[in-house]
Amino acid sequence: MSDIQAVQWFPGHMAKTRRKITEDLKLVELIAELVDARIPQSSSNPVLRNIIKSKPKIVLLNKSDMADPVQTNRWISRYREEGTVAIALDSKTGKGMSAFFQAAREVLKEQIAAWERKGMRGRPIRIMVLGIPNVGKSSFINRMLAGSGAGKAEVRDKPGVTRENRWFTVGKGFELLDTPGVLWPKFEDPIVGEHLAFTGAVRDEILDMEGLACRLLELLSTLYPQAIPYRYKVDLMQESNLPGYEILERIGRKRGMLISGGEVDTERAAITVLDEYRSGKLGRMTLEQAISCDKS
Numbered sequence: 001m002s003d004i005q006a007v008q009w010f011p012g013h014m015a016k017t018r019r020k021i022t023e024d025l026k027l028v029e030l031i032a033e034l035v036d037a038r039i040p041q042s043s044s045n046p047v048l049r050n051i052i053k054s055k056p057k058i059v060l061l062n063k064s065d066m067a068d069p070v071q072t073n074r075w076i077s078r079y080r081e082e083g084t085v086a087i088a089l090d091s092k093t094g095k096g097m098s099a100f101f102q103a104a105r106e107v108l109k110e111q112i113a114a115w116e117r118k119g120m121r122g123r124p125i126r127i128m129v130l131g132i133p134n135v136g137k138s139s140f141i142n143r144m145l146a147g148s149g150a151g152k153a154e155v156r157d158k159p160g161v162t163r164e165n166r167w168f169t170v171g172k173g174f175e176l177l178d179t180p181g182v183l184w185p186k187f188e189d190p191i192v193g194e195h196l197a198f199t200g201a202v203r204d205e206i207l208d209m210e211g212l213a214c215r216l217l218e219l220l221s222t223l224y225p226q227a228i229p230y231r232y233k234v235d236l237m238q239e240s241n242l243p244g245y246e247i248l249e250r251i252g253r254k255r256g257m258l259i260s261g262g263e264v265d266t267e268r269a270a271i272t273v274l275d276e277y278r279s280g281k282l283g284r285m286t287l288e289q290a291i292s293c294d295k296s
């Protein structure tokens, strides 16, 4: 994963973001940390997690429409065991937004009561929105803005659109502070870098797409053995532990992705597999499984 490591690290950018977030913490009552519901662990920035630990926080398991619902519930239980409120969210449709509004008021009920005692009833709750590149911060903000008549946050399907911290008045008693999505200097565990790359949080230009697709196929074959055969109509069920390259070749052949000499265009097949995984076409799958006491 050295290729991922090398290009994600923008020392100046990260240091500036850290400074700004630390400075702005005093302006907010609550943190909304967006993580990718398919990889809740790898998509949480450990550096920022440390900086914000003094503030109340709600974790939003975004893109939950693409994650395994059973796993998402387990993650929610696991966060609860750790004393953190977590909510499944789909920022594309807005599913989970009302649960978020309710949870925000619940988490801050003492603060709200204190404002009321001081004659500051109706004071908006100020929320800092945090999350790694491409996790859906702008989509979430736009959901909050919907109907408020305020401007829109820019949504792109490329990670790392840098921006300054910006305030949005979203109505419904909330104000949002948007922050730039940043990754951190060093992925201690190479799996973290890989999972971020699978889901599209790392810019593709720096990645070996073929190697990445092979590793994704191996992982999916272990976690969700039916998914690849179902989507690509390739028969893998009789053979366990097939190398990812073999699976990729079979997919390419099935899809007619051939180059001269009848060889499979594995580069093209890799891009297809990654694109289809990232857009949820392979089904609802969570790559990082939660271990919780509550196995609901």
Ligand SMILES: Nc1nc2c(ncn2[C@@H]2O[C@H](COP(=O)(O)OP(=O)(O)OP(=O)(O)O)[C@@H](O)[C@H]2O)c(=O)[nH]1
Pocket (backbone or CB within 6 Å): 062, 063, 064, 065, 066, 089, 090, 091, 092, 093, 131, 132, 133, 134, 135, 136, 137, 138, 139, 140, 154, 155, 156, 157, 158, 159, 160, 161, 162, 180, 181, 280
């Ligand atoms: N399926 C699905 N897609 C989502 C969801 N939220 C965001 N997306 C998509 O994910 C991509 C990135 O969304 P953005 O809202 O731009 O993400 P961001 O965190 O603001 O990205 P940066 O600007 O890079 O920090 C876009 O293609 C969105 O349409 C969701 O809940 N479900």
